[in-house]
Amino acid sequence: MLSSFTRKYLANKVVWLYIFAGGLVLGTTLLGLLESSVTIPIPTILHIVSEKIFGIAWLSDVPKNVEMIIWNIRLPRVLLALCVGASLALAGAAFQGLLRNPLADPYTIGVSSGAALGAVFVIFFQLTIIGLGSYTLPVVAIVSGLITLFAVFGLVRLSSRSLAIETIILAGIIISAFIGALTSLIISLGDQDSMTQIIYWLYGSVAMRGWSHVQLIIPFMIVGSFILFIHYRELNALALGEEAADHIGVNVKRGKLFILIGASLLTGAAVAVSGTIGFVGLVIPHLVRLVTGPNHKHVLPLSMLVGGAFLILADLLSRTIVAPSELPIGVITGLIGAPIFAILLVKERISGRG
């Protein structure tokens, strides 16, 4: 009796968490559309969005420029922030599950900088791979992110047998430093203008991107999150360690590979459209786990929702805090994320390895 009662209660709790997270996404989206230099009333916003999507309109005489602001500037910006935040948070949750450590994140283990190098390369030399068209950018970013990941793991393997998180982060720093030098080299080849532009891009931003960038990230986000969602049980099993996971029948090699590919798809695509936005993947899964517990069945989707909402808020902050000028969004997430990273590190060291 008691157990069925508690199970129901728990199930309810999880349902409420999903409702809360979904509400958070909707709320922040509306807030992101509402709040800026020009304040547009909510009914007008809803009218424009519903007219564009469902063809249902009820207001007349909405000025063309207002419609432009909402549909062509703010909505894609908010949606891009949502997608990037969701992708990074999900990738972070997956890396943490895979490496069995809450300190892992696309940024801290160097994948982001690898993807950024690929993206800078494409942007700077204006490359287009035949057959990929505009998808050249995310594809190159994903591939270079994945290569960086394997370089980091290779370095870890060479230096120690176990995948200790400290070693991975150290290897991430080493590879990132090297990649940073390469990126700087490419940038310094250009003129002053493009240099400023690329450096600003590297800080991370979702401003001035438009629908094209939303289109760029969405397919990769869908595929990447699908791959990770169907591997949630493997991520849970990996908490036992690779050997013990193998003993309960997990195909560890295949599972790891798919999880790495899924997380790299998400990271690479996110970096390709927004630059390097750090620590989202570190902070969000940690917060989610505090509330739901570590079961990846819920950690993955909830991280996605909360991560999206978080980045919309961070973007909102970045464009209002020093209005009329804007901060790069990476500055905001870095200011929030780095101290949390430090706290987590200390906590991990105190509680011993785990």
Add this chain to the structure above:
Amino acid sequence: MIKMKNLVGGYKNTPIIKGLDLEIEQGEFFALLGPNGSGKTTLFKLITGQLPIQEGEILLSGKEIASYSKFEKARKVSVLTQEIQISFDYTVEEIISLGRYPHQKGVLKQLSKADQKIIVDVMEKTKISHYRHTPFRMISGGEKQRVLLAKALAQEPEILLLDEPTNHLDIKYTFQILDLLKEQQQETGLTVLAILHDLNVASLYANRIGLLEKGKLLEVGRVDVLRKEEQLKKVYDVEVKTQSHPSVPKPQLLMTPGHMITEHPIDFYNSYKIVKNSTYIHVQFDQALRTVSNGVIGEGIQWLNHFCNFHVDKHYNCSNPKKDLQDWMNMYNIPHEQAVGMMTAVNLDDMVMETREIEGIPMMIIITAGVGNAIDITNEYVANPSIQIGTINTMLFMDAHFTDGALVNGYMSATEAKVKALQDLQVKDPESNTIATGTSTDALLLGLTQQGERTPYAGSGTVVGKGIGQMVYHATKKAVKKYLKRVQR
């Protein structure tokens, strides 16, 4: 169940397992023993598939083990190793539910009602239900291992592989885990293949054992294989002595340290103190003596320092003599765990104490004797079992080194001498009026310093046996005479 044929495997170029044949029957508890580096863990990894088989084969239920898919294998075989680190704060129940991984079906791979039921069952079996919502990292090492066992059982395996599952556990949890396993084995016919470090634990739980050395099985058989001291000494390079468990018919091993503490040789005559008053006689030796005795406490063969003979009233109520002796010893600050305790109603003033050196062996004897209760053991009537005044308590200390066999032999010699003394004094059994062989409650102890050369025999055909005989004969005679004198008064 599992059959290994001419198995070779291990790391590239250097096989650790070098040609091994073994068959493990359905439902047995098989313990794999062997020193570090003998290949136990490698053999395990060959079974779990973590290391490649280079030659030969492993058959699981008659089928090549490599032909099973990971899921199929995990449904047949589960593994419990030493404590593992678990990342994040998973609850106990979440960890156990991972054991259902190979059984989950369907696209969504949710835990079904049947899965839930099994999880609840194994939690009850392993007595961890009350921890189900506790984070795994918060519970103690022994409880963690119980949770991991529950996880392994949730897999519903036919075979459970154990790799030193109790290595880091204290004896409470070690026996708890192994009892749980044994229960499973006996109730459900689970086959258990365990690597165990502790030979004594293996002896208590396993049906059969295999002794592995340098990648080959030296011996496979019942646990009595552990009685082969020479073989164990060769494999482990440690001096071992096999004894039997006092209450279970299984061998238990005692290890002798390589560098025995060589203390200064004992000067026998100056190594003891005697306290004697009207209540008790207390002989205390500086070093523990190898002792054989039938005292009320300290019986059997042991190492002891204190030897006591307490005076009791002739109407002493002997319902709990052991407890009384312990209380008295506590009262006089004698550690009863390290003591032999005897009782007598004889006046302790009539004690006889003699020291002599016979054939170079210093000996000391203390006797209190009373024969009011003398009995001819060969008579048919049954003696009145209550303690009456009159018992012969003998303590004989020797500066010699006896084997256990010699101790028993010496015990015989002492008894023979006592019988002879009673015969020569014409002490009679009052019931039958024949010559008595002893009294109804005689106590005897032999204490040895275990110095000098080891003597395997102490019977009447040996010098030392004769020495024992003479000491006991003379002293007994003297003590009985003293007693008779007092009685006549």
